Amino acid sequence: MRKRIFSGAQPTGELHIGNYLGALKNWVALQNEYDCIYCIVNLHGITLPQDPLTYRRKTLDLAKIYLAAGVDPAHSTVFIQSDVPEHAELTWVLSCISRMGELERMTQFKDKMQKGGGNRERAGVGLFTYPVLMAADILLYQTDLVPIGQDQKQHLELTRDLAERFNRDFGEAFVIPEAFIPPVGAKIQSLADPAKKMSKSDENAAGSIFLLDKADTITKKIKRAVTDSGTDISFDPARPAITNLLTIYHLLSGMPKDECVEHFRGKGYGDFKGELAEVVIEFLRPFQERVEQYADDDLGAILKSGAEKARGIAGETLAAVYRKTGIK
């Protein structure tokens, strides 16, 4: 039997090239080797306020992004989290074996609370229990491997802890999943501030290249991207801005790292940025054309059959969990 992959993204903002290079690219690359399940995690999205008038639209648009990136519904299961109620049900059971202390240590919770004003008294409980829902997503499907960016590593470790705790206390119910974090591209930084990761929720759109950005916007963002002192175009941990830009060039062009350095030897930032913009634009052009091709009707059938398949697997896991805990 093929090993299983599960991963997902939130429909909370436009996906950017960090999401693509850290996660989606690997979802696609791994789909022939693994039995893959890719979820649009709309229940996670509401841990921060969303506009009810556009949220459903954004959820469906994210499905189009998955498909345009190369997720093939003939090979992989694609579904919307809220179509499989077992996610919320298992979250409850897992929250009963989760500890306040371990959730309080989650850096994403601390960061998001900080962004919301830093007032613990007013921080959302959903934001706090977010990683438990993520654990339920993964564990429901007896997942072996979870392709994610660096920022989700801590959540994956928590997932493993919860699975081990449940298996120990109630009997074997879950496979212990492993993270798949790519060696390069797991943490693409903001173009406006190389000390910060590229983030959907960043108020400063200049820091992110969104997958649906038009050519002139991309050119502008790259031209304005922050650079470090010095002139070399090279990978150098002491110069995070140029390293980040060159990493994007390397991953999107497919040119090996040493060839990239060779290619830009003696050239200045201006030339480099021009070529980088071209590579990004040429990479995104066919992607954006594919996004336009999907009609909502085609999407409906894919998501419906995805949810049916997902429910079959999730239902079995939840039934085992309810048996082992004496609930049923």
Ligand code: TYM
């Ligand atoms: P989300 O929606 O924030 O991001 C989707 C994926 O993109 C990765 N990512 C990045 N990779 C490289 N550089 C960046 N700057 C960057 N920013 C984001 C994320 O690591 C992620 O893999 N909690 C998850 C969604 C989720 C999930 C799951 C993932 C819910 N349940 C179960 C895997 C398995 C999240 O918020 O991703």
